[in-house]
Amino acid sequence: xxxxxxxxxxxxxxxxxxxxxxxxxxxxxxxxxxxxxxxxxxxxxxxxxxxxxxxxxxxxxxxxxxxxxxxxxxxxxxxxxxxxxxxxxxxxxxxxxxxxxxxxxxxxxxxxxxxxxxxxxxxxxxxxxxxxxxxxxxxxxxxxxxxxxxxxxxxxxxxxxxxxxxxxxxxxxxxxxxxxxxxxxxxxxxxxxxxxxxxxxxxxxxxxxxxxxxxxxxxxxxxxxxxxxxxxxxxxxxxxxxxxxxxxxxxxxxxxxxxxxxxxxxxxxxxxxxxxxxxxxxxxxxxxxxxxxxxxxxxxxxxxxxxxxxxxxxxxxxxxxxxxxxxxxxxxx
Amino acid sequence: xxxxxxxxxxxxxxxxxxxxxxxxxxxxxxxxxxxxxxxxxxxxxxxxxxxxxxxxxxxxxxxxxxxxxxxxxxxxxxxxxxxxxxxxxxxxxxxxxxxxxxxxxxxxxxxxxxxxxxxxxxxxxxxxxxxxxxxxxxxxxxxxxxxxxxxxxxxxxxxxxxxxxxxxxxxxxxxxxxxxxxxxxxxxxxxxxxxxxxxxxxxxxxxxxxxxxxxxxxxxxxxxxxxxxxxxxxxxxxxxxxxxxxxxxxxxxxxxxxxxxxxx
Amino acid sequence: xxxxxxxxxxxxxxxxxxxxxxxxxxxxxxxxxxxxxxxxxxxxxxxxxxxxxxxxxxxxxxxxxxxxxxxxxxxxxxxxxxxxxxxxxxxxxxxxxxxxxxxxxxxxxxxxxxxxxxxxxxxxxxxxxxxxxxxxxxxxxxxxxxxxxxxxxxxxxxxxxxxxxxxxxxxxxxxxxxxxxxxxxxxxxxxxxxxxxxxxxxxxxxxxxxxxxxxxxxxxxxxxxxxxxxxxxxxxxxxxxxxxxxxxxxxxxxxxxxxxxxxxxx
Numbered sequence: 001x002x003x004x005x006x007x008x009x010x011x012x013x014x015x016x017x018x019x020x021x022x023x024x025x026x027x028x029x030x031x032x033x034x035x036x037x038x039x040x041x042x043x044x045x046x047x048x049x050x051x052x053x054x055x056x057x058x059x060x061x062x063x064x065x066x067x068x069x070x071x072x073x074x075x076x077x078x079x080x081x082x083x084x085x086x087x088x089x090x091x092x093x094x095x096x097x098x099x100x101x102x103x104x105x106x107x108x109x110x111x112x113x114x115x116x117x118x119x120x121x122x123x124x125x126x127x128x129x130x131x132x133x134x135x136x137x138x139x140x141x142x143x144x145x146x147x148x149x150x151x152x153x154x155x156x157x158x159x160x161x162x163x164x165x166x167x168x169x170x171x172x173x174x175x176x177x178x179x180x181x182x183x184x185x186x187x188x189x190x191x192x193x194x195x196x197x198x199x200x201x202x203x204x205x206x207x208x209x210x211x212x213x214x215x216x217x218x219x220x221x222x223x224x225x226x227x228x229x230x231x232x233x234x235x236x237x238x239x240x241x242x243x244x245x246x247x248x249x250x251x252x253x254x255x256x257x258x259x260x261x262x263x264x265x266x267x268x269x270x271x272x273x274x275x276x277x278x279x280x281x282x283x284x285x286x287x288x289x290x291x292x293x294x295x296x297x298x299x300x301x302x303x304x305x306x307x308x309x310x311x312x313x314x315x316x317x318x319x320x321x322x323x324x325x326x327x328x329x330x331x332x333x
Numbered sequence: 334x335x336x337x338x339x340x341x342x343x344x345x346x347x348x349x350x351x352x353x354x355x356x357x358x359x360x361x362x363x364x365x366x367x368x369x370x371x372x373x374x375x376x377x378x379x380x381x382x383x384x385x386x387x388x389x390x391x392x393x394x395x396x397x398x399x400x401x402x403x404x405x406x407x408x409x410x411x412x413x414x415x416x417x418x419x420x421x422x423x424x425x426x427x428x429x430x431x432x433x434x435x436x437x438x439x440x441x442x443x444x445x446x447x448x449x450x451x452x453x454x455x456x457x458x459x460x461x462x463x464x465x466x467x468x469x470x471x472x473x474x475x476x477x478x479x480x481x482x483x484x485x486x487x488x489x490x491x492x493x494x495x496x497x498x499x500x501x502x503x504x505x506x507x508x509x510x511x512x513x514x515x516x517x518x519x520x521x522x523x524x525x526x527x528x529x530x531x532x533x534x535x536x537x538x539x540x541x542x543x544x545x546x547x548x549x550x551x552x553x554x555x556x557x558x559x560x561x562x563x564x565x566x567x568x569x570x571x572x573x574x575x576x577x578x579x580x581x582x583x584x585x586x587x588x589x590x591x592x593x594x595x596x597x
Numbered sequence: 598x599x600x601x602x603x604x605x606x607x608x609x610x611x612x613x614x615x616x617x618x619x620x621x622x623x624x625x626x627x628x629x630x631x632x633x634x635x636x637x638x639x640x641x642x643x644x645x646x647x648x649x650x651x652x653x654x655x656x657x658x659x660x661x662x663x664x665x666x667x668x669x670x671x672x673x674x675x676x677x678x679x680x681x682x683x684x685x686x687x688x689x690x691x692x693x694x695x696x697x698x699x700x701x702x703x704x705x706x707x708x709x710x711x712x713x714x715x716x717x718x719x720x721x722x723x724x725x726x727x728x729x730x731x732x733x734x735x736x737x738x739x740x741x742x743x744x745x746x747x748x749x750x751x752x753x754x755x756x757x758x759x760x761x762x763x764x765x766x767x768x769x770x771x772x773x774x775x776x777x778x779x780x781x782x783x784x785x786x787x788x789x790x791x792x793x794x795x796x797x798x799x800x801x802x803x804x805x806x807x808x809x810x811x812x813x814x815x816x817x818x819x820x821x822x823x824x825x826x827x828x829x830x831x832x833x834x835x836x837x838x839x840x841x842x843x844x845x846x847x848x849x850x851x852x853x854x855x856x857x858x859x860x861x862x863x
Contacts, residue, residue, distance in 0.1 A: 069694065072694075072697075072698045073697060073698065074694045074697045074698065074859060075859055075860075076856075076859045076860050090859055093697065094700045094701075095700075097698055097699050097700040097701075098700045100698070102695070102698040104691070104694070104695060107690065107691055107692045107694075107695060109695045111611060111615060112615070113614075113615040113616075113618040113619075114611060114614060114615050118611060118614075122607060122608075122611060125603075125604060125607055126604060126699055126700065126701050127700060128600075154618075357776035357777055357779060357780050358776060358779055360780060361779045361780040361782075361783035362783070364780075364783045364784060364787070364799075365783045365786065367799070368783075368786065368787045368795065368799065371794065371795045371796055371799060372790065372794055372795075374796075375651075375652050375793075375794040375795070376644070376648060376651065383647075383648075384647075503622070503625055504619075504621065504622045505622035505625050505626055507622075507626050507629070508622075508625045508626045508628070508629035508630075509629070511626075511629040511630055511632070511633040512629050512632065512633065514633050514636075515629075515632050515633040515635075515636035516636075518633070518636040518637055518639075518640055519636050519639060519640065524640045525640060525643055525644060529643065529644070529647045530643065531643075531646065
């Protein structure tokens with residue numbers, strides 16, 4: 001697979017003027033000028049191959065948007081090397097722009113007072129899309145995301161979900177090789193989120209469009225991106241497959257056993273008893289090599305077991321545990 | 334009551350947060366006041382008095398005009414009210430135990446007070462040092478000037494609020510900001526004192542509320558009216574303020590009702 | 598580059614259609630503008646009615662000065678003012694970034710997608726007043742005179758457009774710059790009057806640091822045969838060159854500001 005995006009020790013620093021607190025501080029700021037340096041991205045390296053779908057995750061201020069801005073040519077890195085499609089983005093802004101699509105979650109690029117179609121048409125002209133290709137893409141995407149009902153309506157009359165769907169289509173009309181999305185599902189209702197996720201996954205699988213997505217919504221990652229890059233406080237803390245993250249955190253599956261009659265405090269070897277509520281007992285299966293069958297074998301046949309519920313850890317838990325583990329390590333280090 | 338004071342204070346704090354703005358504004362103001370005075374100096378070139386007004390009096394008049402109009406930005410009041418009404422944001426205010434128009438007015442007066450102290454008075458003082466400014470004609474006129482100044486601020490705030498509310502029905506506050514400018518240009522006396530106006534025009538202008546914005550405060554400082562006259566005209570000015578206040582209350586009632594009914 | 602020019606008519610068209618969605622308000626705004634500019638002119642008229650001349654300029658000449666100033670300003674500002682003034686907010690909200698991710702010049706998109714046709718009010722009023730003034734003042738009509746008139750008007754428009762764009766670029770480079778507009782408009786008021794009305798310090802400023810003297814005061818003085826303070830014989834050529842010179846400076850600064858924006862992050 002060809003390497004589409006390559007980042008080597010990329011860093012980005014900003015200078016911000018200092019604000020002093022309080023009324024006197026405000027007066028002070030009238031006459032002095034002090035700056036603090038803020039590091040938004042520190043020493044981040046990764047490679048993204050063609051056709052990948054990567055989630056870029058992290059708390060607010062972790063440097064997600066900054067990284068996307070550097071990859072799309074908006075910002076220049078303070079240090080390190082960044083290459084997108086074989087070019088340095090900010091040095092070849094126009095050429096880079098032709099091959100990428102960008103969707104900003106909260107900032108629309110559609111013309112507010114005009115029909116959606118008009119914004120699309122302008123897009124066609126700006127990117128020099130051949131007429132046949134444009135018609136083809138428009139027809140396909142409109143069908144996939146159900147745009148035909150409002151293609152001719154003014155953007156200001158659309159719901160947020162409709163607008164986001166239109167944005168997404170517009171970003172793909174020119175067949176970009178890479179699609180960057182900055183918080184695309186923010187503020188959308190459940191139905192719209194689902195439509196967007198399915199669409200992106202489909203585009204990635206069927207058309208091979210490389211997708212890079214920043215998000216707070218872990219469900220986005222689950223549905224679209226098999227690979228996950230996590231950043232925290234400007235640094236890269238995880239880069240790998242989502243399932244590896246799960247695995248590295250231990251499976252810690254939750255098992256709930258429901259009994260017809262209380263067999264008393266039932267401690268097991270194959271699973272740890274986390275809470276005993278009489279008829280309902282909650283266990284955590286902490287070892288990977290232990291299966292449900294093993295646990296049930298240990299429980300035995302004559303305990304009047306009525307029902308079993310087995311839960312995989314969800315992505316929120318996985319990530320939260322990961323952060324906690326890191327912070328704990330940081331504290332103890 | 335304290336809520337409104339808090340609004341004013343927070344407006345001032347926001348202003349202070351932007352250092353370059355403050356310096357640029359001050360510089361801009363200095364230029365403008367300087368220029369006004371320069372224009373009159375050129376007009377007077379040589380003559381000691383025109384229509385019985387001396388150069389010194391004219392310079393003082395120009396500087397006083399700067400004190401009133403330099404501090405308050407009426408267009409902010411109009412646009413803020415206009416925008417809140419158009420977008421329906423005002424609905425949020427209808428839920429609070431504070432009056433929206435009063436909030437807007439006190440915020441802008443807060444900013445105006447700040448600008449007055451930090452920008453306008455230093456500027457006027459600086460230019461006054463260069464060109465000379467006459468003191469008030471007497472203690473009485475000095476005190477009355479302060480009263481007229483407060484009245485001027487009240488009237489300008491009320492008129493702009495009125496315009497802001499009207500913009501709700503016109504669907505444009507932009508046009509009203511500019512119309513207010515036009516009315517101030519011609520009728521407030523800020524560029525030309527009424528004593529230079531053609532007779533009929535001057536008579537009409539002298540009785541419209543705009544005249545209390547620049548002309549009367551300045552005329553009072555210069556002692557151009559008899560003491561009784563000064564008090565009477567203050568009363569008339571207060572009458573205008575009252576009328577405007579009633580107009581604002583009435584329009585606000587109608588506008589907010591419509592917002593509630595239409596949902597903004 | 599030339600390919601970009603083909604996008605301009607489309608942007609203008611879309612912009613016009615978008616603005617016409619608010620036809621009623623648009624019309625009212627235009628009328629209000631005309632009334633206000635007329636009121637400023639009326640103030641000058643009131644002064645002249647009382648004083649006969651202002652710095653040796655009679656009413657006809659002052660009307661020409663006013664209308665020339667307004668026309669040059671309106672033409673230049675339609676390509677710059679509202680677009681550049683809103684740039685500060687675009688930077689703050691991050692919507693300017695979208696312009697950098699497209700294969701087109703951010704300046705072209707910014708200027709023409711938000712082209713301000715509201716200046717039609719200024720232009721209409723200015724043309725009416727200008728026509729009247731030109732018929733009133735004794736003018737030595739010749740090809741040369743007319744050519745100079747048009748050329749210096751273009752230069753004046755360039756002066757306006759360039760300065761506005763410089764201020765907008767400052768928003769890119771230094772984030773907050775809208776306060777500079779209040780400085781600009783302070784001097785803008787002064788530039789509506791003959792230069793010899795002011796003390797030499799102000800004259801100097803209006804001819805150098807804040808070259809708004811070239812918006813009207815200098816070229817119109819040349820056109821009606823009045824002496825220009827400080828510049829004297831150089832006035833005619835200075836008025837013609839001011840616009841293009843500023844344009845060059847602005848192009849360079851815009852390039853610098855964009856690269857600073859990308860370095861500093863906005």
